[in-house]
Amino acid sequence: MGRKPCCDKLRVKKGPWTAEEDRKLISFILANGHLCWRLVPKLAGLLRCGKSCRLRWTNYLRPDLKRGLLTEPEEQLVIDLHARLGNRWSKIAAQMPGRTDNEIKNHWNTHIKKKLLKMGIHPVTHEPLSKQAAAETTHSANISADQAEPDSESQPRTQGSNGAQNRSEENSSPSNSTSEGPALEISCLLEEDMPLTDEFWNFLGNADGNEADAGLSVSWEGGTYDWLLDYQDFGIEDFGLSVSEAFDN
DNA sequence: AAGATCGACAACCGCCAGCCA
DNA sequence: GTGGCTGGCGGTTGTCGATCT
Numbered sequence: 001m002g003r004k005p006c007c008d009k010l011r012v013k014k015g016p017w018t019a020e021e022d023r024k025l026i027s028f029i030l031a032n033g034h035l036c037w038r039l040v041p042k043l044a045g046l047l048r049c050g051k052s053c054r055l056r057w058t059n060y061l062r063p064d065l066k067r068g069l070l071t072e073p074e075e076q077l078v079i080d081l082h083a084r085l086g087n088r089w090s091k092i093a094a095q096m097p098g099r100t101d102n103e104i105k106n107h108w109n110t111h112i113k114k115k116l117l118k119m120g121i122h123p124v125t126h127e128p129l130s131k132q133a134a135a136e137t138t139h140s141a142n143i144s145a146d147q148a149e150p151d152s153e154s155q156p157r158t159q160g161s162n163g164a165q166n167r168s169e170e171n172s173s174p175s176n177s178t179s180e181g182p183a184l185e186i187s188c189l190l191e192e193d194m195p196l197t198d199e200f201w202n203f204l205g206n207a208d209g210n211e212a213d214a215g216l217s218v219s220w221e222g223g224t225y226d227w228l229l230d231y232q233d234f235g236i237e238d239f240g241l242s243v244s245e246a247f248d249n
Numbered sequence: 250a251a252g253a254t255c256g257a258c259a260a261c262c263g264c265c266a267g268c269c270a
Numbered sequence: 271g272t273g274g275c276t277g278g279c280g281g282t283t284g285t286c287g288a289t290c291t
Binding site for chain 1: 275276277278279280281284285286
Binding site: 017060 | 259
């Protein structure tokens with residue numbers, strides 16, 4: 001297609017972020033907002049592509065992120081939402097303040113999927129496995145145990161038939177074939193997306209040289225932002241301050 | 250104690266949608 | 271209407287610590 005890469009790959013660093021890079025990114029974004037992500041690494045003095053900066057910020061550095069494993073109620077919510085929405089992790093994450101799509105996706109793949117299989121529930125259709133097995137017996141006999149794991153996600157990846165395309169297929173979620181049980185319980189949550197993100201960015205916008213206006217007085221002079229880096233380890237709740245409270249002030 | 254294997258999660262890749270000139 | 275650019279998404283891979291042999 002001749003599309004230009006999002007960055008000059010030859011001069012871009014890849015791999016795990018260092019504490020120094022994190023500091024630079026946090027410092028820049030809280031001082032300026034993210035402007036255009038493509039410009040962020042340049043202006044912040046980072047040898048990363050804008051995309052990488054955006055991911056690092058949204059998935060790891062954002063101060064409103066919760067850290068640590070999903071709680072039981074959160075896990076149940078993920079299962080319910082997945083039953084209704086399928087692999088639309090961003091939509092699922094939108095219903096769970098402080099959690100990212102990446103985090104939920106990882107947790108699904110490493111924990112919940114196995115948990116559901118153990119419980120005899122198909123992780124994709126949310127149907128009982130026995131029912132699913134009956135439907136698949138015609139072609140699963142020769143497949144190894146791993147491959148036999150009923151999982152549409154392990155189909156050969158054909159770009160264009162993946163999640164990106166699902167986004168334009170509003171009713172492609174597995175819930176179409178399931179009973180309404182959990183889906184009804186959460187239907188009220190799906191009326192509209194959580195507004196948290198916008199408020200958060202408004203907050204950052206206010207931080208444009210005048211943090212006090214945002215209700216949170218943060219000193220960036222002299223690089224005193226260690227408190228923010230600490231969120232990575234403890235989560236914002238551990239400071240006795242919820243994000244919504246911060247916005248309300 | 251050392252190497253092999255596994256599991257969890259951070260990060261990357263490639264695609265699409267939407268915006269704008 | 272068209273093409274380029276950016277942000278955002280989901281799938282996949284890479285890395286590293288934990289556990290096992």
